[in-house]
Amino acid sequence: MALIVQKYGGTSVGSLERIQNVAKKVSKFVDEGHQVVVVLSAMSGETNRLTEMAKTMQARPSKREMDMLLTTGEQVTISLLSMALQEKGYGAISYTGWQIPIQTDEVHTKARIDSINADKIHDQLNQGKVVVVAGFQGVTANGDISTLGRGGSDTTAVALAAALKADECQIYTDVDGVYTTDPRVVPEARRLDTITFDEMLEMASLGAKVLQIRSVEFASKYKVPLRVLSSLTEGGGTLITSEDNNMEKPLISGIAFNRDESKLQIRGVPDKPGIAFALLGPIADANIEIDMIIQNQGQDGTTDFTFTVPRGDRAHAHEILEGIAQVLGAREVIFDDSIAKVSLVGVGMRSHVGIASRMFKVLADQNINIQMIATTEIKISVVIKESELESAVKSLHQQFELDKV
């Protein structure tokens, strides 16, 4: 017998029929003798519907009232699933965030969980009931309803699993696991049976958006075994765990990529101490996230800075940079929107040299020019032309034999 926390997203509870399907899936685990806690999102589309209503009422809706409004979405699904389970003859009880309670800070629309009281849930599980909890929502010390932001239901599930000391936290989505890379680009992409938290974080932050990064960080911190699997098909999905030293580590676990960045370059900046901060401080102050940064010293006492930002923020960043360039007397500011970032991710890299050079050779063989390079302990990222992305990912996937177990 295990204690399992299962989270079903908006698509999985998107209709009454699908909610009945979830009841069926849950009941199977109960029949196998497990204790099950279910975390639900609102029905898909509901959050948007409510948001539209709010915007009709108020140009910039009050965040406290927005949380009050949006949290009705999960309150609907948890009660309906409890009814569906009861109809099938299973004991079930629903709880909102404040009823548990899931205590959060006061930052409406993106609150962080402070603490969870697991007593009520344990009580109900011990009475043989399935406990159905509203995801995404909590309550402030003040007694106001708060929400954890988009995708917050994943965080709720992981936090509950940690508080309950659950054996596993299962996140049901519309994909059946984590793949070596996006199967839409590489049809040979293979589902991974396991992946480490660190790898998953690198994959997720690069656009492989199976899970919210925050929930993976949370699971990693509290060592909650996390499994991603499909609510529509059968299959074991992908288990995300802390690194196991006995585990035979593959060199590379996957290839992540991101087409959503732009490159900015400021050239001919008079080189002096503090120049990096003078340039990048104002960009950060504007809440623009800088990803890769390269500085290249020239021979004429000037230096060039190249960095990437989310494509949607490029125009804003460019504007800021033009102002700075004028003040500092830099030569010019240029940008490029047609770039892409490709990354090899794998904990096996730590103990193997030569991965980077192998990667560069594969790209060279394809005549793909590398514009920027960045590395971490378990990741090598390169920036290339966006038009060459697919061929880069395909060649790397094949050369590193990611299609083979």
Added chain:
Amino acid sequence: MALIVQKYGGTSVGSLERIQNVAKKVSKFVDEGHQVVVVLSAMSGETNRLTEMAKTMQARPSKREMDMLLTTGEQVTISLLSMALQEKGYGAISYTGWQIPIQTDEVHTKARIDSINADKIHDQLNQGKVVVVAGFQGVTANGDISTLGRGGSDTTAVALAAALKADECQIYTDVDGVYTTDPRVVPEARRLDTITFDEMLEMASLGAKVLQIRSVEFASKYKVPLRVLSSLTEGGGTLITSEDNNMEKPLISGIAFNRDESKLQIRGVPDKPGIAFALLGPIADANIEIDMIIQNQGQDGTTDFTFTVPRGDRAHAHEILEGIAQVLGAREVIFDDSIAKVSLVGVGMRSHVGIASRMFKVLADQNINIQMIATTEIKISVVIKESELESAVKSLHQQFELDKV
């Protein structure tokens, strides 16, 4: 400056535009310097929509989960109205039942209010805010969400007004007040400026369903001045108050009627002590509400019983009565579905004799036969043929000069 509790029903908040209208109405009172607490129902149609969903999930939906589901309806309207008020530049904050808290007993779907903590509301009012409270809902000692049953938002408003010691509780509906009788039957029917709680209770229980009886009883008990008025038009509506001895009481305040009853008669019952209980006990046990009762002693040692029940319960009551008739050896059981009850209501009756005889004369002049008569201190009711109802109400309205102030 007064403290006013205003309640708007489902029709008044039935669309985003109507919610904006409510914001406008509320803001007018704030501009006049009043402190305003607003109680809202769910958008019209929403409760039915949610109920249908529940029935798809569970043949007989769990009452606890039903309350969890339905209370999302008001949570949506209170947040939207708060936003609309804020957009107009007014401070506003919404509260659900559990946030106040409005403590109820544990009877899900028809809970009764145990207590209300008014502190939070007073705090917010003193900060100059409009406080928007979800009607219909509360919280049990256990921390479960409860509801007060259909029409419970009126009860919430009155209970809040009592707890806050409000100067007035205004119930906004789709009618503009309480009338001397139904204007669809008597076009000359006149809106009453004031009516006493006792009269209102008699009017309401007879089918003049402007207000939920429970909220009137509550208002009467806690002496909360209650005003019924229209959310769509201007006008002072009808003020319902405790009886004022200095007030010049009209003889008759209004004429109520009810077409929804049936008459049952059991004839030739051997007359002996306890016979009334033997007959009526089983009817009451079946949860059938008996309204008027008449016993008529015959000369042959037998007696006849005549009583009225809601028309929908007549078949069931008849069946029970047939069984009893057999046991007691009664002669026969007959029924009549085509009856109607007409009642004159007025606190002025207490100090005036002869109202009944005047009523009987008016009906006799119209050739209307009276089948049953019942009286209370402030009401005279007669049962007549349903087909003669309209002409009875019209003649009485005219003869008692209810169209004149």
